[in-house]
Amino acid sequence: MIAEAEGDIALVQRGTCDFATKAANAEAAGASAVIVFNQGNEVEGDDRFGVLFGTLGELGRTIPVIGTSFEIGEAFALAEAPTARIVLETTQVTVDTFNLVATSKKGDPTKQVVVGAHLDVTKSKPASQLVFAWWSGEEDGLQGSDYYVSQLSEEQVANTALNLNFDMVGSPNAVRFVYDGDAFGETGPEGSAEIEQLFLDYFASQGLETAPTAFDGRSDYFAFIDAGIPAGGLFTGAEGIKTDEQAAIFGGTAGEPCDPCYHQACDTTANIDPVVLEEMADAVAHAVYTSADVKTHKWRHHDHGQWKKWKHHHGWDGRGFHGSASPAAAPPRVT
8 A cells, every 4th residue: 555645746666456556556646647666676588677657457557657777766765865756747548459369160169268368568669561471281282372372463462572381380390491592493583582691690690500301392381482582491301311421410310200190190299399490480580570561572572473484394292392402411611
């Protein structure tokens, strides 16, 4: 509880009750404003010393409520006769939003299990619009992604700056493959090399080695590069055999597939390397955030359909196009 504070600014430390309760108590005591300062203790995964950015949960407070750091709050608390002036310029905006809810067709509807996570984040507005897609029919010949691109108008193709593709990123005998945008004889459209470099620079900053893998038509990027859209992405290996050189660099077992359960019944959630998965997930997040923050991409789409000529001479066999290079055959790159 807060004692009488008629006309004063209430100084409150983080902890015990929520921010809304602190603000309500200060307002009830007659305070003209509230400063909530951080707690000043070590909590793993949370900053309890820096500037506090809290939320009140709902509208209703008629006095200003602001947050500050533990250092500043402590200085106010220890001062003999502290003074402060709070000047705020605020706006109130009503925003329409939505939930995204999917329900399985099978299962007992009287025994529902609700699994939730929130959609929104507190990040800056991206310069580029983001489209997240989970393609269907990949194993049957890239059906979902091919259909998606086929329905795009010329304007929509031109508006698609790039495609990031992440097929397998947690193989148990993994190699950190990066799609090579400018090698292997089958290079991606202009801009693909820049996407490759984005990943290489990130992994280099983390002290992690990578190896190049070719645009061999084995995954959902194919329709995009066929339309002249630059692409790139990551891959940790499938049925390709890990070489002695790759095992020396990336660990694991030489002479064995990168994923021994590829297309097998044993390919369950237990069939992953959690360390590799986390490394690749961090690289994915970095690439998405960096790409979305680019206001102008330097490349233009070109040679729409050049890949159709290549595809014409390669037959789909459910694991790729005949004649395509094996990812495991790619020479390793040490960053």
